[in-house]
Amino acid sequence: MGFFSTPAAPTPTPGLPWEVTLKPEEGIDWMLRSVALCVVLMIIFRFLALMVLKLLKSDKTGTAPRLSTKLVSIIFNTIAVAGGVKGFFYPDPNVVSDIYAFSSHSQFHFSVSAGYFLWAAGVSIMYRGSRVAIAYYLTAFAACYFAMHPFMHQIGNIYLLSQASTLVLDLYGCGMLLRGKKSKTNLVLKFFHPIVFFLVRIYIVVPASYTFMIDLFTLLNSSTCHNPKIVAFYILANYTFNVLNVYWFISLLIGIRTPDNIGVNSVTMGKKGRALMKVKWFAFNLNWFDVGFTLSFGDVQTTKLKIDNSSYTKATPGLTVPIVVMAVAINLANSVENMENPLQSSLVVSAATFWVCKFISWINDRALKLNTTFVVPKKAPHNPNELPFDHIPKVKRLVSEVKLSYFCVPSLKNGGDENLFQTLLKKTPLPKGRDAFTSVHVIMPPAAIKSAAAEKTVAMLTVGNNLRENPKELHVHRLSEKFTSNAPMDEYSTVFDVASTLILEKADRASLVVFIGYEDSNYDFYAAMIGMLPFRGVSMALISQRQRYEDLLTYTSPSKVFNIEGVNAARMGMFPIKAVFGVLPDKTADATIKPWIPIEIENYVNNEDQVHHPTINLPFKVGALTLPMLTHNGSYADSIESLRDLCDTHYNKKYFPIVSCGETCDALGYGTDILDALQPGYYFNHKSGETYKCWENYGTKELFDQISKAKAKGLPVVIIAVGGGVNGNCIGLIAGLTNSRLIEVPTTPMHYNDATTSAKKAFSLVKNNKILSKNILGCFYIPELVFCISETFLTLSTANAHATVGESCKTMNMLGRVDSKQGAQDYFNIEGAVEFASDYTKIVQTVGGFDALITFIEDAQTRKLKADICAVGYAIREDRSNTTLAKKREELLKQFRERYYALGPEKTNSIKAFLSTVNKEIVSAKAMFLAYSDPFEKYRALLFEYAHTLGHGVEAYANLCYTRAQERGVPVPEEAFRLHGQCVGMAVQWAGQMSFDLGELKGDGFALHQGFVYLFNRHGGFDFGPLRKLFDALGVTKEEFCEGVLAVVRRDNKRGYVKCDDCTKSVDQLVTGRVGKMMRSTDKNAELRYLVEVDEAWQERVLGMAYEGAFDKVADLDTKGKLIFVDRKDLVKGKKSLTSSSDDVGEFMHEAIAAVYGV
Structure with a gap:
């Protein structure tokens, strides 16, 4: 008999007053209909939520996807709970056995619930929910699916009844999305949830499950069970289900001393300034119950973020046991089947199972700690000294020589041919992490120079591109007519005019820039100067008409003022030209970089x-x-x-x-x-x-x-x-x-x-x-x-x-x-x-x-x-x-x-x-x-761009408004001026809010993240309020401000490293889980730089919050020694006052962080 095989169902007693007419064989059909209905309702609710929120001009339109899943969950959990109450407390008269009997009413609820749980598991998988959530819903689906045999139509209703606590959580989730944490209804639901959890999952389910387990073991030991494997599954699922419920409830009461449960709100200062831990009533992570928890401000998070949603694996890693215990169900069933005393033997087997599961949990916990740190789990060496972190290279410099290849292209004697374009693509080195150039930018002398060779070359490049099956995006830029004047200012302006145009036309590190040289090869220096400047990075290929190699690694302007010397130690081996093409034989120019001799101190x-x-x-x-x-x-x-x-x-x-x-x-x-x-x-x-x-x-x-x-x-x-x-x-x-x-x-x-x-x-x-x-x-x-x-x-x-x-x-x-x-x-x-x-x-x-x-x-x-x-x-x-x-x-x-x-x-x-x-x-x-890892800040060191995406944007827009104010004669108060670092500090708060909105930072991790800036904001240096007053004086609306910042963000220098899926996407860096832990992408180029793809809508939302003054706060300790954030406007107006010195708050935060890191 196969694992999922079942014999024919018993025929129900005729003439009974079924409340819902449903035949046994109709169960599967109703289950599939339920899945389809869940999907349809989710789409409808999402559309309606978007429409209503837009009509109300709410800034919460991004919550529509998750809100739709909450509404579906509320509907089906209500049906499940209603069926559980009816089936468990008021069973049909013909259900004389706790295990074998048929109720059309129970059949209906099990069918609908099986469909719901299957949908919930699918949503959790699609949106990268925690593995605990996926395991839970798959197990619940299996329990309801096997109950459609019909099987345990009375006692099985405990699984449906248990959804009452999840229903409360769904209602709380909806309230959070629409009203936030501080609404009275949400506060009531937040504290009502543990009560419901205790009543249904502990007070009712645990005793009933004990009796149920005895009946199941007795059934398994008899020869009358319809399928020993399914019965064994129920034994293990029921056992694990109850162990987890008890475990979670005890965790709720006494707290568990882990970085996830030790919270800022649960830390108080002792007499000696040390952190003392208290228990938070709502301290443990229940997000595994929460369908669509990862759905925040977008649709498929895996597409929008390209991340492994690691923060949710913090929901006690060992709780993925249900999916594991299913694998040993057959062996346990066979072991118990022939025992004389099933109850006594089952306790022994259960104890053994428990410790096996604990061992599996321990292994899983270790794996998750690695997995939440790195995108691709890597086996760390046993010897800590073997880690790159601990290995200090014994070198004087990372780059000791500079090289450049010269390639012979015979057709360049006549300006090139149709194969020239492909030759440049093939022989110019690609940037790391790229397998092809996405665009080509050609720089050439002005038409007035009348360089026949240069004009022929650009024509051949155009022909060669057009002959390709998939032509590249091709741009042609002309140098200024002053480029041959030999005056330093003309050389300088020519370089930056072209370099600026490259940026505006979106040249990036995946772009090939081709400089077509003039007959006078002295002007090849423009290739080195221009190729060096775009910080997004470009690959510069020089087509030179020089008749001698000369020094391919040194380029000096005709005025002698500008000079790019490849061997200059101050450049650290960074050379802008990647390849040279001409009519001379192939050659590789290489040279040792000069010694670095700084000033001796x-x-x-x-x-x-x-x-x-x-x-x-x-x-x-x-x-x-x-x-x-x-x-x-x-x-x-x-x-x-x-x-x-x-x-x-x-x-x-x-x-x-x-x-x-x-x-x-x-x-x-x-x-x-x-x-x-x-x-x-x-x-x-x-x-x-x-x-x-x-x-x-x-x-x-x-x-x-x-x-x-x-x-x-x-x-x-x-x-x-x-x-x-x-x-x-x-x-x-x-x-x-x-x-x-x-x-x-x-x-x-x-x-x-x-x-x-x-x-x-x-x-x-x-x-x-x-x-x-x-x-x-x-x-x-x-x-x-x-x-x-x-x-x-x-x-x-x-x-x-x-x-x-x-x-x-x-x-x-x-x-x-x-x-x-x-x-x-x-x-x-x-x-x-x-x-x-x-x-x-x-x-x-x-x-x-x-x-x-x-x-x-x-x-x-x-x-x-x-x-x-x-x-x-x-x-x-x-x-x-x-x-x-x-x-x-x-x-x-x-x-x-x-x-x-x-x-x-x-x-x-x-x-x-x-x-x-x-x-x-x-x-x-x-x-x-x-020092050793990334001196050019193109990979790991790009981490220092954290909070600079929106920071640069608001800085640029603020400076534009200062200029507008000056032009219009509008005075700009001193407190309205914001320097670069201040804008970065403000953007730290916005980045933290995005992480919070995405579920990546929550609770104490979020509080500590935001607390850094709030701690230093007692003097208002990070308030948005003064800027808002200036914007009001200039007539700058919230929409205009957001668009002005995002316009700068679209030209951010980090965009060259990651190709966004479409124009509504951006790249950013976000913290996850706790202070000091960055979100990591599954995209290799992005992961190297701690970059993730985000929606502009998410960035726009936090900018709108800033405009409204949502981040103008100060960190303080309340009278109970808890970290709180006070609105500065209330302090200024005298409505509130601070109760602690900044030193006390700073010491408190340092102790809390130490607790998080376990030091």
């Missing part, structure tokens, strides 16, 4: 004269190259003296310094003070701000003339970036284009710990004062020294200080505690990470120093002094030779510093601790990825 590390030269060295590496980072904590004058000594020693006093400074830094005199201390050079002052982070602002005729003169004299040009991160990025790119030396002197923590620790130096794409795309045009180039003068941090603005912690909150959320065992496992594949791994969340312990710094900055006298200093500085800008003004500024700065030190050691030490901790931890975090 050993004399100032732990200097003996700690009075004048107290310094701190921050260890940092990129591409295995040591980048010296020195903080001078002495006086301003002593610090500058130290910088001069370092430069004079390294360059032997023979160098040409160019000091670059923005407007504020110039007004404070930092740039001129440094230049005056160095060798004679040039002072380059420019406009400040993100709107001016463009090539037009940083390239001037005078600047390039100075570089040209210095090179003509044989002096090394040393560009010194003094100021913030924008200045460092942009003038650093100029250094990379001109092959100059680079030193960075950051005057903001953001520049110090974030900008200088990235080899990326870039401009944004800005047109008509509108930022179209952030940091999209640049190169990789590292400085020879990062020198921090700590006293310059005293003149920070409030915005700059908040920008610092905004980026810090990003880092804390994405990395957490990598110094722990769990954190190391999360990032096990980051090579050499152990050298820099740390507890990055310790930054929250220094929040008191942050508050003290902001209080100092915002003090009325401090603000007046700084304003006076800047006013004098602006006057000096108009008259650089005015020594009286210079002395006045010097005196005012002295008063300013004296005022700071007058705060006293307690406050100044706390500020110093905050700045030191932030700098050290963020620098270490960057080094963890850049």
Whole structure:
């Protein structure tokens, strides 16, 4: 007899008053009808929900798919519960046996329920629900399916009756989708659920199941059972069902000490500041009961996200046992069948089964811990030292040589032929992770040049593409007619005009860019310059008309100002041209990269004269190259003296310094003070701000003339970036284009710990004062020294200080505690990470120093002094030779510093601790990825783009509105200005909300994620409210704001790595489960970069929430010691007040995170 085979059903007694007329053989038909009805209702409800929500202009239209599954579940669970109550408590008169009897009424409910459970299992599989949910519904389906024999038409109703608790959960789910957690109805349902769970699944089902088990064992031991295998299945399913119900209920009462159950809301502070665990009533995960739990704001999540929905496997991994015990049902049935005392023997067998299941659960738990960390489960070495995380490469550099292949194409003697296009596609190296180029962009001389060879070549490329079965997307770009003028400014503008067009026409890392050379091969340098700039990455193929190979790895402009030298160590082996094609024989050009010789800081590390030269060295590496980072904590004058000594020693006093400074830094005199201390050079002052982070602002005729003169004299040009991160990025790119030396002197923590620790130096794409795309045009180039003068941090603005912690909150959320065992496992594949791994969340312990710094900055006298200093500085800008003004500024700065030190050691030490901790931890975090694993930030290190997708978007749109306000004469309050790091901090909240909406972050994981920014928001630096007021003054609606941000997001530089399914999709990075754990994609290119595909609708939703002020909150501890978030508007209006200091909240959060990581 087969496992699913059944004999003919007994004939029901005629003449009985059936409440529902259903014959035994009709069961299967009704089951299939139920499945179809579930599907149809789901579609109808989804349509109706969308229509109603749109008519109501609700922002919850994205919940329609999940709402439809909830409604279907409510209907069928109601039918199931009704049938369970009727069949169990009021059975039909002819059902005289608990096991064998037929009830048309029960047959109907079992048939309908079997169809529902099959549909629920299908929905859970389709939408990547937890394996526990799938196992549960498949088991329930099997129980109802076998009951249609007919079999156990009385006692079997316990399975239907148990759905009462699930029905409550369905109602709660609907309320959550429509009203949120805080509605009174949902709160009632939330606490009503455990009561119903106890009544039906414990009080009623457990005793009934005990009697039922005795009857089943007796039946199995007799010779009258219709199918021993099915009876054995019921024994095991019933046993497991009850064990799980008891287990869950006990878990509900006493709590289980796991990272998933130890919650922020259940942690209070003990007398000694340690975290004490309490039990939460609704603490354990019941999402396995929840049909469609993974359905949030979209349809098929596997398509939209391309992720393994790992967060749901946290619903106690061992609970997948039901699907396992089915596999041993036959052997257990055979073992029990011949025993003399079935009840006694069954207890022995059940105990053995229990421990077998526990063992299977343990194995499953171990597997899930790996599976939730990595997309493809990988066997970690037994020896921890064998992990890439713990292996520090013993190399001086990751790339030691640069190579370039030259390919002979004979047809190029006559401009090429129809095969040229295919030759370029075949021989140009593809980017990693790509199997084909998706588009081709051709760059060529202008028509006015009348280059016959170039015109013939582009014609042949067009013909060759058209002859392909599937032609590539082909774009042709012409160089400016000024490209041969040999003037540096014309060369510069030609390069960026074309590079900008490439970006606007969506060239990305899957694009082949073909540069068709001019008869004069000196202009081949444009190929190197243009090929280097798009940060999405392009593959540049050069078709050269050169008659000699010359140096294929060095390209210099005719003006001699611009130079791309492949062997320059500061480029770390990154070379923009991937292949050269011409008429010369094949050749491979290769060269060893020059030694990396940064400025030696050993004399100032732990200097003996700690009075004048107290310094701190921050260890940092990129591409295995040591980048010296020195903080001078002495006086301003002593610090500058130290910088001069370092430069004079390294360059032997023979160098040409160019000091670059923005407007504020110039007004404070930092740039001129440094230049005056160095060798004679040039002072380059420019406009400040993100709107001016463009090539037009940083390239001037005078600047390039100075570089040209210095090179003509044989002096090394040393560009010194003094100021913030924008200045460092942009003038650093100029250094990379001109092959100059680079030193960075950051005057903001953001520049110090974030900008200088990235080899990326870039401009944004800005047109008509509108930022179209952030940091999209640049190169990789590292400085020879990062020198921090700590006293310059005293003149920070409030915005700059908040920008610092905004980026810090990003880092804390994405990395957490990598110094722990769990954190190391999360990032096990980051090579050499152990050298820099740390507890990055310790930054929250220094929040008191942050508050003290902001209080100092915002003090009325401090603000007046700084304003006076800047006013004098602006006057000096108009008259650089005015020594009286210079002395006045010097005196005012002295008063300013004296005022700071007058705060006293307690406050100044706390500020110093905050700045030191932030700098050290963020620098270490960057080094963890850049040192050996991904120095070019194209793979794993792209993780540092977390919260930058929407962050860049809102930053660009805010800057556009600042420009609009200026044009219209609308005043922009100081508190409405948002710097890059502040926008990132705001976007951290939005990314967390998206993870919450998707079910990837919930409960305590979500609270800790959001809590980082809320902790640092006591001064409102991350509030959207001030921006909203400006938008209202400019007439910017919510819809206009959202579309303006998304327009920037569509040009985000991460899009080049993942091809979205359609135009409604975007790419982003999201946290899952807990702080420090990133969502991972099943797409290889995306997974390498922690990218997932998302819907624009999800991004639009959180932007709309921000516009309405949903994230303007502050973290606090209530009177019971629980973490809460208070609306800032209530604080401002005096409706509420904070009950805890920021230090207490920070310490609380740090302890809670430690508990999550088990340290």
